[in-house]
Amino acid sequence: MDTRQTQEKADDQGRLKVCIVGASGKLGRYMVQHALDRGYEVVGVCREQSVGKLADFAERITVVAGATDDREAIGRAVAGCDGVLTVLAPWGVHGYSTGTAQAVLDHAPAGARLVFSCGWHITRDGKDVYSLKLRAFLKIFGPLARLIRVGDIDDQVEACRRVFASDTRWTVVRGSNLEEGTSQGLPVWSRRVGDPVLADNLTRRIDFALFMVEALTDDELIREAPAIVGCQTSSARRHAAVA
DSSP states (O other): OOHHHHHHHHHHHSOOEEEEETTTSHHHHHHHHHHHHTTOEEEEEEOGGGGGGGGGGTTTSEEEESOTTOHHHHHHHHTTOSEEEEEOOOBSSSOHHHHHHHHHHHHSOTTOEEEEEEETTOOSSSOOOOOHHHHHHHHHHHHHHHHTTSBOHHHHHHHHHHHHHSOSEEEEEEEOEEEOSSOOOOOEEESSTTOGGGTTOEEEHHHHHHHHHHHTTOGGGTTBOOEEEOTTSHHHHHHHHHO
């Protein structure tokens, strides 16, 4: 099913079926709300101990309890879905992101739209240009996180490498620094970190989620790795003024 057909199904039936992997997190809960606002049928995957965080959506979504790298749980959750939204969280040092991505790639229905979230540090072709501040942060934080066993940035890199190499209808959304707040609208994006439009490096988390959900029905984003920034940042507004 291509994106045009996906949108036609939404128009005809008013109800796409979407799985959100990592639904109980901050980004995940925003994605759940955006999907429900569009009338989508939502299946959420989260750890059993986090199911209570989805209480506000009780009776409106189906919850599959399990780790997001649990292949059996993912297989049940994505069955029959038109799209899968996946939070690639680099937690722990046991390949959590890679396991999550691989489970989704292996079990999502053929032709489903697969949208993954990650940070700006992911590069598809090595042509992104990173600030000294970001490079220093990654150089220091990456080894430290692995040392204290709380996270592994390289795991998220490997997860995205597998997505990029797949023949699925994927999008990898690369988020800037995030802040809370009311929605400012759909973020703007570029193929390359270092593009002046991204200079302010800030997006509202609710709008990151909005971009993820919108990507489900946007043909232009198939097999793209958009780096996003808030549409009301000064760098985005400067770009809009000269476009």
